[in-house]
Amino acid sequence: RKSKLDGYKEIIEEKYTQNCTARAIFDFIKERGFEGKYTIVKDYCRQFKQAQIKKATIRVEHTIGLSAQVDWKERVTMYDRNGHPWTFSIFLYVLPYSKMKYLELTLDQKQDTLFKCLYHAFKYTGGIPNEIWFDNMSTVVDHKMSDFHHHKFNERFQSFSHDANYHPIACRPFRPQTKGCVEALARTMSRLKPYNHEFDTLAKLNEIIENLRERLNHEKSQGNNQIPIELWQKEKEYLRPINPDLKRYFESVQLRKVSKDAMIRFQNHQYSVSPNYIGKEVEIKPLKKIEILFNGVAIRHHKITNYQFNYDPRDKRAILKNDLMKDKTDEEINQYILNDLSVYD
Structure with missing residues (x-):
């Protein structure tokens, strides 16, 4: 039987992957002649999301020096000794082969902040891999020029990537498996919870995050049961040199x-x-x-x-x-x- 959604499914999928709500999509397609009710649009969005999440992923061995994965742990709130809340984000960077990690506390997720954090991650890990995987973030992808199947990077980000000499890759929405290493790193940020009410200043909080980074790099990774900093001693030889001119993008x-x-x-x-x-x-x-x-x-x-x-x-x-x-x-x-x-x- 013909569905009232026929002719609108592609529009619904495209808008939903742009983080539009089911209600907003319903209003949008109704203006374009859709005759169904809101409930079938809401149900289709839910089914679409679940279908994307459940697609099988083949696990592969990571190639040495090939890639890195980037993401943010967004809107983390912790309380200092006086009960004052601090809301911040944590920049996450990991080399999947060695599981070497870089964390940095930030107060925003602007593009200049992303460039600065990437540069610091390159310095910390001793070089730049061939490719870097990113979430579908607005500082990376030009959403107006992209759809679900094809991503277009914004011009300034593309320029930074070219000067840094790596190939950027944007992950598809609802596919956290494609950058599972950095997703796992995001989950370990729960190890910050014991430090609630245990710091006085933002500088001290930053020190706590840096100490966590060092512990993670010196303890066995669950992914390969090896110590990241030991594997990294070999991997860093395969990384590309850092272009010091990259600082012009954020200074x-x-x-x-x-x-x-x-x-x-x-x-x-x-x-x-x-x-x-x-x-x-x-x-x-x-x-x-x-x-x-x-x-x-x-x-x-x-x-x-x-x-x-x-x-x-x-x-x-x-x-x-x-x-x-x-x-x-x-x-x-x-x-x-x-x-x-x-x-x-």
Whole structure:
């Protein structure tokens, strides 16, 4: 017998994997002609979730140096000696072959925080594997451009992965088995419970998590009955070297709005961008030079100077062409720039 869900199942599955509720999906498909009731949508969502969880998984031997798995232990709440609650997350990273683990306390799960934690994990484990498995997190996957079967990574994350020289893999929703090592690590965070009311500051709590990390790496793993740090002594030789330039993805990131003069301000000095970005918000990363990014992509670099106005010749030409010298030829504009480099100053 024909079901009222026919023609809507693919939409329901796609929206449900995007963490939409059954009620929200029902309202969505009803606007598109669905004539059934809410209960059959709710039941189908439940069946779909269970079907994904119960799919068989073949257990495999992990290849040395091949992969790592990443996840978060989200919204952990613990109480200090004064009864004050601290809510935080724990970044989880594990090398499946050796079971070597890295934990880090964080107060958010922003993309810059993810990049910083990954870099720290690379440093702690002595290198970078060929591939890293991630949960279907918004800092990694562009959900607007993805569906249940095909994931598209967001542009800035893809750039970080390329510079780090590893292949990112996003796990399908409702398939915790595909990164079982980091899922098991998340469950061991229950070992923090005895430390409730046993710390005074966030620094002390961070120390407790670091001590747990060291214990986990020096005790036998249930997965292979071996000590992670001993296997890691061999595995680290197979890991790729760390690109120190990765720090630019998370150090000193600041947001600026581009002025109507196509400039951004840093330390009371101004630096140019293309007039195309006027009114838009960009990121700046001041290290040895200023890197200006839009949506994670570098659009301009400047040396840090003591001059009040700092123009890239391409930007100055475009600014003059748009306003002051819009009726002049390119040759006249170029000559004007050569004759008076401090026109705006």
